[in-house]
Each structure stands twice: as structure tokens, then as C-alpha cells.
Amino acid sequence: MAKLLETVDLVTNFYTYEGVVKALNKVSLVVDHGSTFGLVGESGCGKSVTVRSIMRIVQEPGRIEGGKVIVYLDERDKQAGIDLLQQSETYMESLRGDRISMIFQEPNAALNPTLSIGDQVSESFLFHQKKEMCTKIYEDLCAPECQLFYPIKKIQQAVYGMASNNPYAVSLKIMNKVPILKRWQKRLKKEAKKRAIDIIDKLGIPNPAQVVEQYPHNLSGGMKQRIVIAIALACNPVLLIADEATSNLDVTIQAQILELLRRLKEEVISSILLITHDLGVVAETCDRVGVMYAGNLCEVADVKELFGNPLHPYTRALLDAVPKFSVEKELKSIEGNVPNLVTPPPGCRFHPRCPRVMGVCPQTFPEMKEVKKDHMVACYLY
Amino acid sequence: MALLEVNNLKKYFPIKKGILSRTVGQVQAVDGVSFTLKKGETLGLVGESGCGKTTVGRSILRLIEPTSGQVTFNGQNLLRLEREELRKVRASLQIIFQDPFSSLDPRMNVGQIIAEPIRNHLKISKSEMRNQVAYLMERVGLHPEQMSRYPHEFSGGQRQRIGIARALALNPLAVICDEPVSALDVSIQAQVINLLAQLQEQMNLSYLFIAHDLSIVEHISDRVAVMYLGRIVELATDRELYQNPMHPYTQALLSAVPIPDPEIRKKKILLQGDVPSPINPPSGCAFHTRCPERKEICSREEPIFQNIGADHWVACHLM
Numbered sequence: 001m002a003k004l005l006e007t008v009d010l011v012t013n014f015y016t017y018e019g020v021v022k023a024l025n026k027v028s029l030v031v032d033h034g035s036t037f038g039l040v041g042e043s044g045c046g047k048s049v050t051v052r053s054i055m056r057i058v059q060e061p062g063r064i065e066g067g068k069v070i071v072y073l074d075e076r077d078k079q080a081g082i083d084l085l086q087q088s089e090t091y092m093e094s095l096r097g098d099r100i101s102m103i104f105q106e107p108n109a110a111l112n113p114t115l116s117i118g119d120q121v122s123e124s125f126l127f128h129q130k131k132e133m134c135t136k137i138y139e140d141l142c143a144p145e146c147q148l149f150y151p152i153k154k155i156q157q158a159v160y161g162m163a164s165n166n167p168y169a170v171s172l173k174i175m176n177k178v179p180i181l182k183r184w185q186k187r188l189k190k191e192a193k194k195r196a197i198d199i200i201d202k203l204g205i206p207n208p209a210q211v212v213e214q215y216p217h218n219l220s221g222g223m224k225q226r227i228v229i230a231i232a233l234a235c236n237p238v239l240l241i242a243d244e245a246t247s248n249l250d251v252t253i254q255a256q257i258l259e260l261l262r263r264l265k266e267e268v269i270s271s272i273l274l275i276t277h278d279l280g281v282v283a284e285t286c287d288r289v290g291v292m293y294a295g296n297l298c299e300v301a302d303v304k305e306l307f308g309n310p311l312h313p314y315t316r317a318l319l320d321a322v323p324k325f326s327v328e329k330e331l332k333s334i335e336g337n338v339p340n341l342v343t344p345p346p347g348c349r350f351h352p353r354c355p356r357v358m359g360v361c362p363q364t365f366p367e368m369k370e371v372k373k374d375h376m377v378a379c380y381l382y
Numbered sequence: 383m384a385l386l387e388v389n390n391l392k393k394y395f396p397i398k399k400g401i402l403s404r405t406v407g408q409v410q411a412v413d414g415v416s417f418t419l420k421k422g423e424t425l426g427l428v429g430e431s432g433c434g435k436t437t438v439g440r441s442i443l444r445l446i447e448p449t450s451g452q453v454t455f456n457g458q459n460l461l462r463l464e465r466e467e468l469r470k471v472r473a474s475l476q477i478i479f480q481d482p483f484s485s486l487d488p489r490m491n492v493g494q495i496i497a498e499p500i501r502n503h504l505k506i507s508k509s510e511m512r513n514q515v516a517y518l519m520e521r522v523g524l525h526p527e528q529m530s531r532y533p534h535e536f537s538g539g540q541r542q543r544i545g546i547a548r549a550l551a552l553n554p555l556a557v558i559c560d561e562p563v564s565a566l567d568v569s570i571q572a573q574v575i576n577l578l579a580q581l582q583e584q585m586n587l588s589y590l591f592i593a594h595d596l597s598i599v600e601h602i603s604d605r606v607a608v609m610y611l612g613r614i615v616e617l618a619t620d621r622e623l624y625q626n627p628m629h630p631y632t633q634a635l636l637s638a639v640p641i642p643d644p645e646i647r648k649k650k651i652l653l654q655g656d657v658p659s660p661i662n663p664p665s666g667c668a669f670h671t672r673c674p675e676r677k678e679i680c681s682r683e684e685p686i687f688q689n690i691g692a693d694h695w696v697a698c699h700l701m
Contacts, residue, residue, distance in 0.1 A: 042567035162616065220656045250430035250594065252653045255638035259652060280597075280640025284647075303644045321572040322642050323601040325624055330579070331601065333572035335536045 002075050004239055004271050005031040005054070010067035012046075012053045018343040023049045024064070025295045025349075026306070028368065031239065031288075033075045036265060036272045038286030038303070040279060040318075044338055046295040047275045048105070051241050054273075055102055056092050073099055073238055075270075098128040101232040107224035111216040117227055120213030121200065122192035124234040133191045134163035159184045199230050203260060222253035233268060240265075241273045244282065251345060258285055276288040279322050283307055291315045294339050294349040297368070301375040311377045314350050348379070356381060384418035384454075385588050386442070386475075386556055391451035393434075393441050395663070410660050411437045412448070413612035416687070419556065424582065424589040426427045426595055426603030426620070428635075430657055434612040435592045436480070439558045442590070443477055444468060456555065474502045476549040480561040482541035486533040492519070492544055493529035496549040499551045518547040522577060539570035543577070547633040550581065563598060573603060596639050602622055605693075608632050612660055613670040614687065628696045631669050667699065675700060 008028050014021040023046050031037045039047050052058045054069050070081040085093065096102070104110040112120060136162040140146060141153060148156070163172060177183040193212060193304065200208040203226050216224055225245065232240055242261065242264060246254040262285060265272055274286060282289055290300045291312065299312040310316045320332035336353045339345055345352050351361040358380060364376045392415075394408040412434040419425050429435050441448040444460060453507040455475055463471065476499075479485035479688065486495055497514045502504065506514070516526035524625040533541055542562060549557050559578065563571040579602060581587060593599050599606055600620050607617040616629040629635045632650040641648070653672045660663055666669050672679035679699050687697040 042569060153671075174549055186611070222656055238476050240552045248655075251596070251638040252430065252634060253656070255650055258640075259650070278640060279568070279642035283642045283644045284640045307642065318568060319642065322596040323572075323575070325597060325600055325639075325640065331572035331576055333576055334569035336575075337539065337570070 002033045003030055004033045004038070004075075005072075005273070006068075006070045007050070007054060009287075010050065010069065011065045012021070012049055012058055012062055013065050015061040015063065016342075022344055023295050023341060024053065025344075025365070026067070027292075027297050028067075029290050029292070029296075029297060029300065031273055033072075033238075033270050035287045036285055038282040038289045038293060039273065039275045040289060041292035042277060042279060042281050042296075042338055044341070045292045046241055047277075047292055050296075051102070051243055051273065051275060052294070054084070055100065057095060057096075059285045071239075073143050073160070091263065093232045094128070097124050097232070097237075099237055100234045100239045101235070102235040102241040102243065103228050103243060103245045107221060108216070109308075110228050111224060112196075113216050116212065117214055117216065117219070118193050121196035121212070121227065121231050121234060122189065125195050126188070126232055127193040128235045130188070133188055133195075135159050135168055135360050137187055137191055138164045156184070156187070160187070163188075168261075173353060188382055195234075196230075199234055200227070203230050203233075205230075212295040221248055222256060225257055226260070229257075229264075232358075233264065236268055238270045238303055239273060240269045240271070241257050241275070243275045244277070245274070247276065247278070254281075261285065267373075278380060281318065293317070294344060295341060296349055296365075296378065298350065298379070299375075299377050300311060300368075305372075305375055309375075311371060311375070311382060312350075312379050313354050313356050313381070316368040317353075326358060385456060386419040386588055386590070387452075387454040388418070388438075388442060389416050391438065391441055391453065391454040392449045393437050393446060393451045401597060406418045407661055410440060410663060411610050413659070413663070415451075415609070415614055417607055417614065419588050419590055421555070421588055422582070422586045423605065424591055424603045426599035426606040427608060428594060428599050428611060429590045429609035430594060430635075432657060432660070433609045434660070435594075435609055436560055437594050438609075439477065439560045439590060442558060443472065443475060445477075455628070462646065470503075473499070473552045474555045475558070476552070476554040476556075477558040477560060478542075478545050478549045478562045481565055482538050482545055483565070485545055486541060488533055491530050491532050492524075492536075495533070495544060496551055499548060502551055510605060514551070518551055521550070521581070522547045525572075537570075538566050539573055542566060542574050546574075546577065546581070550585070554583065554587070556590065558590045558592070561594070562591075564593060564595065571598070571687045572592045596636065608635065611657065613668060613697065614695075615669065615693075615698070616696050620694075622692060622694055626694075627691065628694065628701060629669075629698050630673050630675050630700070634674075667697075 006130060009026040010024050011026060012024040014023055027050055042048050048238055053064050058064060064085060069084040071084060072081050074080055096313045115381045121122050141160060197212055200211060205211055246257050261339045276282060289303050289306045290297050293314050299315045310319055317334045323331060334353055339349060347362040347364055349365050360380050366380050368376045368378045368381060370376050371382045383570050391412055393412040394410050396405040399406045407641050415438055423571045427435050437446060442453050447701040458471060493515050493672040496518055497511050500511060500514060519526050524543055563574050566574060577610045581641045591599060591602055606620050606623045610631050616632045627636055639650045655672055658671055666682050667680045667685050670676045678700060688696055689695050690701055
């Protein structure tokens with residue numbers, strides 16, 4: 001399969017008061033076109049920082065210190081990779097929410113409580129599809145069915161004609177500052193809202209026309225998460241990054257959302273990068289899985305291979321620690337705690353908790369090795 | 383004989399409005415819950431958020447004053463007790479709270495936190511107290527040298543251990559565990575679950591284990607009660623409940639739990655919509671608005687909670 005996203009030796013550090021938190025230590029992963037990649041790990045292992053680094057939205061005091069994030073947006077053109085870390089901020093802005101979009105963890109924090117749902121969903125259309133929308137309105141205005149008064153119609157045709165050529169022209173920018181002339185955007189906003197209703201309807205939310213007038217506090221948690229998904233899907237992204245999209249929801253609602261994502265993946269989006277701490281969710285939705293521990297990717301494999309034949313001691317321990325139905329044995333826990341990333345253990349970061357630690361483990365960090373076909377492990381045992 | 387018996391427990395929270403704070407409605411958080419807890423047994427209480435599980439746990443201890451009902455613990459009706467008597471009973475009925483970050487006072491050190499219940503109930507000398515605290519800390523897997531540290535110096539799992547040590551300080555008969563592991567990571571979660579199971583064996587404790595994660599409840603419980611919108615809809619032994627769920631809600635809930643095994647692709651029952659508001663719950667069976675197998679009677683009459691054999695209780699018209 002063709003690659004869609006590739007990170008090479010990604011390093012991100014946080015410069016805090018207590019010292020430098022080495023959150024990512026050379027993370028390299030590949031997401032293919034048309035696949036669902038799951039990234040699992042415990043809290044604080046760097047899952048979220050990985051995707052935030054990919055999107056270049058790492059918050060202060062974090063800094064991306066090295067590595068590459070290469071995207072191949074066109075499936076056919078394998079040479080045309082773009083290194084996102086070298087691009088300008090303007091380019092990233094035009095990419096985020098358009099070709100690559102993200103669902104955030106907490107739907108309450110992701111939605112703005114002072115804006116209506118309709119405004120928040122139509123924002124991405126207004127940002128990314130201004131030109132298409134202006135062209136469409138211009139065509140509507142020129143169509144013979146359009147029944148507007150002669151002068152108004154002429155003026156609107158002129159404005160939208162100009163906007164469909166270049167929605168960021170200087171004259172339009174000036175118009176946007178003048179109170180009365182600003183009103184030319186009314187039609188544009190109406191069109192964006194229409195598109196917002198369409199996308200909300202597509203996600204199976206009852207009465208979309210009513211929902212767009214409501215505010216986040218009127219909706220339940222599951223409903224809010226759907227709105228966040230609607231915003232992410234507004235511009236038909238190639239890659240959807242779901243950062244703990246279902247972690248705060250109840251199981252029955254979680255099942256609804258996962259089913260929705262699965263359906264959307266088949267119909268609309270090409271690939272999903274799913275971040276979760278729940279191994280059950282991974283087993284049910286992903287094709288390929290990466291396991292992270294303390295800022296390192298320690299094992300990457302296809303989902304059946306990983307659950308059937310886990311190689312890294314951490315992956316094994318993690319799988320044994322999950323309670324399963326109708327298995328009446330004591331849970332195997334991993335002794336100790338997740339290390340502090342200001343002073344991570346030397347060598348392999350798992351070695352203080354590892355049941356099969358060897359002499360070489362504390363000395364140097366093990367490189368990722370392809371042990372079997374498509375099964376990569378970073379461990380000295382192999 | 384049952385150690386703890388809860389009978390028709392109700393808790394309605396009033397909704398007040400206006401400058402005279404007139405009561406304009408009620409949140410029916412717990413609406414007639416009954417169950418028993420035997421000595422040395424673990425009863426799991428599961429349900430989605432907002433179904434009233436935590437309110438049940440807190441009403442039993444009267445941390446929230448219940449509206450009506452009966453709670454009999456060790457032969458005493460807790461809801462009739464005076465303040466001083468209640469304080470004495472609480473020595474043998476303890477609680478472990480959900481969030482290990484907010485349930486420990488940040489200005490007390492670990493030694494003081496664990497000693498607090500002892501100081502409240504027993505009169506013992508300082509050196510004895512120290513020994514007792516050190517013993518408790520060892521028991522839950524903490525080093526006694528950490529006694530003078532403060533909660534912020536510990537990780538989530540260790541903090542939950544402190545909470546457990548505090549609950550066990552007075553050798554209680556029963557402990558209410560209110561989502562003790564939901565804030566923890568899987569590997570730490572397993573440590574705490576194993577610790578709870580081990581302590582139960584050693585001290586012959588009874589647990590009322592409140593959680594939303596069905597696989598954990600199944601792992602630790604002897605019997606499981608499923609709650610929906612303030613009522614228990616099904617109660618059975620854990621094996622019976624998981625192998626032979628009778629209530630449509632339990633069936634949907636079980637099928638929705640993701641299984642960490644990609645070889646198993648089970649058929650999911652997807653419920654439509656959200657949990658209705660407990661301010662005005664649906665008429666009849668509260669689940670009828672989302673039930674895939676509803677009949678005409680479901681919206682009219684409330685189903686009776688009945689025994690259908692083998693200690694399996696269900697509240698559903700289909701039975």
C-alpha cells in the first residue's frame with residue numbers, strides 16, 4: 001500500500017521549570033493510504049504529543065527538535081512527499097482541518113461555549129472552501145431562476161464574481177472592514193450553514209436544522225463528540241487523527257461513535273490515526289497498531305499479529321493486565337510506575353520494569369528491527 | 383445473614399429556581415434500589431454515567447442524606463441513627479473514593495492522612511499510631527519511610543493505595559469502592575485490583591464495587607447489579623449475568639464492550655440515542671425509549687423486579 005504519512009526520528013522536548021521533559025525520543029511510524037493505524041500506550045507515554053507534533057500544534061514550552069514528518073497527499077505520486085516541519089505556518093493553516101484534521105479528546109473543551117453549533121461547523125467551510133462557495137453563489141446569481149431586484153442582483157453578481165476569482169483580494173478585505181458593505185458576506189455565511197446542516201445530517205444526528213441553532217451546553221456528550229467529528233470531516237480530509245475520541249464516553253455511546261467512524265472511513269476518509277489507551281478499541285477498529293512506552297515506539301505490527309504474537313515484553317505485560325470476560329485468573333500487573341521523563345532511564349526506557357532485562361538493556365537504546373514481515377520491535381531479545 | 387441490606391432506597395435532588403428558591407422539579411437520581419451484601423462477598427454495581435451508582439454508594443453512608451428507604455448494616459438501620467451513633471458505625475463501613483487526586487488533603491502528609499480515622503475513633507499513643515500506620519502502609523505496598531511525604535509526590539496508583547490504607551485503618555467489615563480504578567492506567571489498574579482482592583481474602587472484607595467498566599467488575603465481583611436511570615434492572619451472579627443476560631439493556635451493554643482480541647468479531651447491539659434525563663424519566667419501564675424489543679405495555683407499566691430462578695433478578699416485561 002502507498003504511504004500517506006511517515007514520521008522519521010521525531011524528537012519533541014518540553015522545557016519546563018523542573019528540567020527538560022524528553023517527551024518523544026525518535027518516533028518513526030508509517031500510516032498507509034486506506035488503513036486505520038492505532039497508537040496505544042498508557043497516559044504520559046507521548047501518544048498525544050506525537051500527533052500534536054505531526055500537526056505542529058505542540059503547546060509551549062514544547063518544541064519539536066528534530067526529525068521529519070512527511071505526507072504523501074496524492075496516492076499515486078509517491079515522490080511528492082512534503083516535510084511538514086519545513087513548511088510555513090500559513091501552509092500548515094491551510095492543511096489543518098482540510099486535508100488532515102483532528103478530533104480532540106474532550107468534546108467539552110474542543111467546542112466554544114459562546115458560539116452556536118452552526119457557526120462552529122461552518123467555520124471550516126468559510127476558512128477552507130471560500131472560493132468554491134463564492135463560485136457556487138455566483139453561478140446561482142447568474143441562473144435565470146434567481147429573483148432579485150435588478151440593482152441588488154447586479155451588485156451581488158459583481159462582488160461574488162470578484163470573490164470567486166480571489167476571495168482574499170485587497171478590495172474585499174477593505175469591504176469587510178466597512179459596516180454596511182460587510183453585509184455582502186451574508187449569502188456566503190448562509191451557504192456555509194447549509195453545508196454545515198448537510199454534514200451534521202450525514203453523521204446521523206436527528207433534526208440538524210434545529211441543532212445548528214443550539215449551543216454546546218444543549219447537547220449530550222455523545223452528541224458533542226459527533227459535532228466535533230463533523231467539524232473534522234467538513235472538508236473531506238485524507239487523514240483523520242482521532243485523539244482519544246471515545247475515552248470519556250460511556251460504552252454504549254462509544255460503540256455508536258466507533259461504528260460511525262468505521263462507516264465514514266469506508267465512505268469518506270481515506271485513513272485514520274486512532275489514539276487510545278483502550279486495547280479493546282484497538283482490537284476492534286484498527287488494521288495496524290503501534291505500542292508506545294515513555295516516549296518510544298516499542299512495537300509496530302498488524303493487529304492480529306500483535307494480539308496473537310506480541311514480542312516486546314511491555315506489549316505482553318499490557319495485554320496480560322487487561323481483564324477479559326470469563327477468564328478467571330489473577331491479573332498480571334506490571335511492577336513499578338511509568339518513569340519520569342525528565343530523567344528517563346538510560347538505554348531502553350522499559351528496562352527497570354522489564355521481567356526479561358539483560359546486561360545490554362541499560363546501556364544503549366535498542367533500534368527498531370523488522371523481526372518478521374511487517375512486525376517491528378525495539379528490543380534486544382530479538 | 384446479610385451484612386448490608388438496602389431496601390427501596392430513594393434520593394431525589396430538588397431543583398430550585400427563582401429568588402424564593404421554590405422547588406420546581408426533582409432529579410430522580412436513585413429511584414427505589416434494593417440489594418443485599420453478604421459477608422466476604424463482592425457486589426458489583428455497574429451502569430453508565432449519570433445512572434446513580436455513586437449516589438447509591440454515598441447515600442448508604444449518609445454522606446448524602448437519602449430521601450427515603452432503609453439501609454440495614456449489621457442489624458442497625460443507618461437512616462435512623464443519631465450523629466454520634468452513625469460516626470461509630472462508619473468505623474466499620476468505609477469508602478474508597480473515585481479520584482485519587484482530589485480525595486487526599488494536599489496539606490496533610492501521608493502519615494497524617496492514614497492516621498486520621500484512627501485518631502478519630504481510638505485513643506492510642508503516638509508511637510503505637512506510628513506503628514499502626516507503618517503496618518498499614520506495608521500492607522498496601524507502600525514504603526513506611528514515605529510516611530512524611532505529601533500526596534503530590536506520589537503517582538496515581540500510589541495515591542489510590544493511600545486511599546485504600548485509610549479505608550482499612552479501622553479494620554472495617556465492608557468497604558464501598560466508588561470507581562477506585564477508573565482514573566488509573568491499565569497496568570496500574572491491575573496492581574490495585576489485585577491488591578483489593580488480596581486484602582479481601584486476608585481480612586474477610588465485603589466490597590460494594592461501583593464501576594462503569596464491565597470487564598473489571600466481572601473480574602472482581604461475585605454478584606453484579608446493573609443500573610439504568612436510578613433503578614437496578616438486573617442482578618445475578620457474575621457468571622450467570624455475563625453468559626446469560628436477560629434484560630435488553632444488559633445485553634446491549636455487554637455487547638458494546640470492546641474485546642481486546644481481533645479474532646473475535648461479535649455482533650453489536652447498537653442502542654439509539656442517549657440516556658434520558660432523570661428529571662422526567664420515561665413512563666413505565668425507563669429503558670423503553672431505547673429498547674430494541676419494546677412492546678406496547680413497556681411505556682405504560684413499570685416492570686416488577688422479580689426472581690426468575692437461580693438468584694437471577696430482572697425487571698423487564700419480556701420475562
